[in-house]
Amino acid sequence: MGSLSVFDVAIVGAGPAGSTAAYRLASAGKRVLLVDKARFPRDKPCGGGVTLRAARLLPFSIEPVVEDAITRVEIGLRYRSTFTRTARLPLVYMTQRRRLDEFLLRKAREAGAHVEEGTTVDARDLDARYVIGADGCNGTTAKQLGLGGGIGHGVALEANYPHDARFARTMVLQVALLPGGYGWVFPKADHVNVGVGGDESQGPRLRTALRRMCEEYGIDPDAAAETRGYRLPLRTATTVLARDDAALIGDAAGLVDPFSGDGMYEAFLSAQLAADAILAGDLAGYAAAVERRITPLTRAGWGARAAFDRFPRTTYALARLPITFRAVEKLLRGELTHPGAARGLEKGAVKLIYSVAKAAAR
Numbered sequence: 059m060g061s062l063s064v065f066d067v068a069i070v071g072a073g074p075a076g077s078t079a080a081y082r083l084a085s086a087g088k089r090v091l092l093v094d095k096a097r098f099p100r101d102k103p104c105g106g107g108v109t110l111r112a113a114r115l116l117p118f119s120i121e122p123v124v125e126d127a128i129t130r131v132e133i134g135l136r137y138r139s140t141f142t143r144t145a146r147l148p149l150v151y152m153t154q155r156r157r158l159d160e161f162l163l164r165k166a167r168e169a170g171a172h173v174e175e176g177t178t179v180d181a182r183d184l185d186a187r188y189v190i191g192a193d194g195c196n197g198t199t200a201k202q203l204g205l206g207g208g209i210g211h212g213v214a215l216e217a218n219y220p221h222d223a224r225f226a227r228t229m230v231l232q233v234a235l236l237p238g239g240y241g242w243v244f245p246k247a248d249h250v251n252v253g254v255g256g257d258e259s260q261g262p263r264l265r266t267a268l269r270r271m272c273e274e275y276g277i278d279p280d281a282a283a284e285t286r287g288y289r290l291p292l293r294t295a296t297t298v299l300a301r302d303d304a305a306l307i308g309d310a311a312g313l314v315d316p317f318s319g320d321g322m323y324e325a326f327l328s329a330q331l332a333a334d335a336i337l338a339g340d341l342a343g344y345a346a347a348v349e350r351r352i353t354p355l356t357r358a359g360w361g362a363r364a365a366f367d368r369f370p371r372t373t374y375a376l377a378r379l380p381i382t383f384r385a386v387e388k389l390l391r392g393e394l395t396h397p398g399a400a401r402g403l404e405k406g407a408v409k410l411i412y413s414v415a416k417a418a419a420r
């Protein structure tokens with residue numbers, strides 16, 4: 059790899075977090091090294107749903123790799139009751155990680171980042187002014203840098219099935235299916251992605267739950283391709299995200315929403331916050347920025363998760379109110395930074411869900 063000291067910033071991991079951090083820093087004139095152990099295109103177990111809120115954070119469009127755009131949401135409670143809501147504008151873009159991540163890596167490269175694929179490094183040997191750990195849930199950088207710690211996990215299992223036009227533009231969710239989780243059907247251009255997730259303790263139940271999810275939606279469970287399980291990292295108050303010359307972003311920092319299991323918004327935003335902090339010469343300030351911009355959402359996520367776990371029917375009834383969907387619509391589109399920022403009637407609906415969450419936490 060030659061001398062590494064020619065770099066201002068070394069980033070380990072070229073997923074959504076690492077590649078977008080590299081793009082931002084290289085675009086601002088920093089000399090950036092971006093290292094990934096994989097060669098691209100590579101896949102990553104993921105539903106591939108990019109909320110509009112997440113897509114809007116990026117300084118370029120991901121349109122070239124979008125395969126469907128969700129305007130219809132179908133929400134069920136443990137297969138017993140279902141309601142459908144239609145949005146005026148797209149809420150979530152559907153892509154495949156194989157395509158999205160290669161696209162984002164190309165953007166980083168075009169911006170001037172020096173990319174090393176198929177390479178593993180010890181973060182302690184990287185001779186750059188700043189080191190960013192973006193190597194995901196199973197990465198080793200956090201430990202090498204003396205960061206991280208205190209990260210818990212959720213688990214999810216997913217597979218791809220033949221396409222069915224019935225699911226086009228539609229996001230199907232079955233809430234409270236498992237403790238701490240839900241089931242989904244996400245449409246792609248030539249297949250549908252079906253998955254189930256929940257608390258780490260639910261691992262042994264996921265195979266049966268995925269089969270049932272398929273059967274309930276008339277999808278042949280035996281037509282599954284690329285079935286894979288993976289962990290979702292969830293940070294706690296003790297997780298250390300940064301010091302003055304090193305930081306963790308995305309899954310490496312445990313920045314996944316505890317309710318939705320989404321992590322791409324948090325990956326893009328933490329990448330932006332870390333890049334901004336480096337450009338301002340204050341990487342230690344990154345942790346405070348995460349606290350300000352991401353923690354309110356994470357807290358709301360824990361609340362929603364507890365509410366659905368403890369009082370599934372009440373929470374579902376509240377979620378069903380048309381006014382709640384207005385708030386959800388705004389959240390997914392990035393027009394509301396976190397549920398607590400809702401106004402008017404929507405604020406009332408959010409307050410009711412908060413009070414259920416509070417009762418659930420007692």
Ligand SMILES: Cc1cc2nc3c(=O)[nH]c(=O)nc-3n(C[C@H](O)[C@H](O)[C@H](O)COP(=O)(O)OP(=O)(O)OC[C@H]3O[C@@H](n4cnc5c(N)ncnc54)[C@H](O)[C@@H]3O)c2cc1C
Pocket residue numbers: 070071072073074075076093094095096102103104105106107108109177178179192193194195196197198199214215216253287288289290307308309310314319320321322323325
């Ligand atoms: C089943 C499932 C479904 C999901 N669905 C969604 C969804 O629909 N929408 C959503 O927003 N989020 C979803 N998520 C979460 C989302 O996948 C993650 O939050 C997201 O991938 C985080 O991006 P990242 O860049 O931090 O890490 P990753 O995407 O995990 O990227 C890490 C990169 O680091 C590399 N790496 C690892 N170790 C090393 C090493 N030692 N040296 C060098 N490189 C290394 C890897 O090869 C990889 O390229 C889902 C997660 C799961 C498990």
